[in-house]
Amino acid sequence: MRFSNSYIPTLKEAPTDAEVISHKLLIRAGMVRKLTSGLYIYLPLGLKALEKASRIVREEMNNAGAQELLMPMVQPADLWQETGRWDFYGKELLRFTDRHDRAYCLGPTHEEVITDLVRGEVRSYRQLPLILYQIQTKFRDEIRPRFGLMRGREFMMKDAYSFDRDQAGVDESYRKMYDAYMRIFSRMGLKFRAVEADTGSIGGNFSHEFMVLADTGEDTIAACTACDYAANVERAEILWKGSACTETCPAVEEILTPQAHTVEAVCTFLGVPATALVKTLLFAVDKEPVAVLVRGDREVNDIKLKNLLHASTVEFATPEQVVAWTQSPVGFAGPVHLNIARVYADNELQGATDWVTGANKGDTHLRHVDLQRDARITAYADLRQIMLTDPCPHCGGRIALPRGIEVGHVFKLGTKYSEAMGATFLDVNGKEQVMIMGCYGIGVSRVVAACIEQNNDDGGIIFPPALAPYEAMLLNLDVKNAEVCAKVDEIYTQLQAAGIETLLDDREERPGIKFKDADLLGSPLQLVVGAKSLARGCIEAKDRRTGLKVELAADNNFMATFSAWRAEVLSSWTV
């Protein structure tokens, strides 16, 4: 492609509303433009990157035995009512009615539609297993879209669904998809990690997320530095190996702690470490009050709480609720004489006694609290967030907490949807069985953003070869020099004949502009033809990632020397 014929509007400066690097670079490189919050236009270059990603996904899905189809984006409400998600999914589901006043939604995901399809078609165990997928635009009315393509309201997603006869079958489908995902993200040249994850609103009981490692990621991963354990911190379990404390504790004593309504303030005031405190946090779980106790230096993991109580919503209590439920100002809640029915305590609180806690009374705390003796604990459970000081739950090794961008998620759904919607089949014995399902998503547009997030420098994007819109950029530095132009044309023709996608910068611009744009656009290979180097019989070649430049002889063997150099550059991406 010739630059002069392309619509690639590069920008010297990034718009102020772009915050993260991928967003800035996508805009500066002329790959996307914002239509409005969370909605983006893919310009030709952005679309090419998206298509590169899609193709890899498609190839690996097909290799794994999945078959592509395409479902409507608009979905009828009654399907969602069948599974109950019409009421559960919340405001993220964009709903509307047609001219006949029938209710519809814009598909944020397609479990209902695919299950409806399969239940009508599949009757026999002979037709299973079945894995179907599509690559399609999804719409989720996100509360807060942000970071450009990273969290748009409309985004490109690959969603696959598996249907199996039995548990062994779904295990196999899951493994196939998991393996395919490993290949997909490896081929894309991404540094990523598969991690254990919470299942969220899709449902089911088991899942893995695929995280691209990047400091700007919205998720935190608990990854063992010794073994291969890795989990989203939302899920990362904390082993409790201690035994219940048997020490005796002095009688409870009330102490005045004026103005001390934070852990820090109480510690300073009483001269005790945060580990001697019990924090009492109040949550509205499905609107009902629940108290959670953790040690002063810990954080509550509300996902664990949600799962423990099988709740659909878990929210921090508002200050008004805290006051109403504890009859005391915010900051002084405590487990003793707490008038809340459900009080859950983190496991480790069993291991010690003699705590400092709030007294449910303004400016007052209690010391010498023994939870067994003085409080009514509904249950002990793993309720806190994992920290750097915690050991790996598998091997006891040291844990690291890198940030990640979730680009893929694989679930075993079980029979949640097939049962609700009656997706059954007859087994070998002629007996009716419910299909077991799995679902597998990849945020294709997010992959592109995550890739840029991970691969960039001051000059711009550094595309891995697999996702680069153009593998090579060919710069003509002297468009008015006939000799240079002839050489450029010759090389361009050869590159095209060799099937190497090339963007030829033939614009009437100064060399500086071309160098800057080439770096910005991020093609892994750069070839520079100018009068100066050509006079020496040379063409310059630059590895975008390393910045290393070599001079290739501009003779009849050019393609051979170029191919050798190219192979070297490209292979450096696959190690």
Added chain:
RNA sequence: CGGGAUGUGGCUCAGUUUGGCUAGAGCGCAGCGUUCGGGACGCUGAGGCCGGAGGUUCAAAUCCUCUCAUCCCGACCA
């Protein structure tokens, strides 16, 4: 939805505190000339109802009220 911030040519911003001449700059864009290997320079030019509505005032980009939009922090998630 709660908290914070911002809306002025295509882009980045100044001007708003303390109302006052014809609303400015840089980049980009068009024309001409000089340049030409890491975002050149000179000259000329086009481009704005200062987010919108209402108000205060002799006078509003500037003050007040309402409204819309965008961005950041929290809950959601590919």
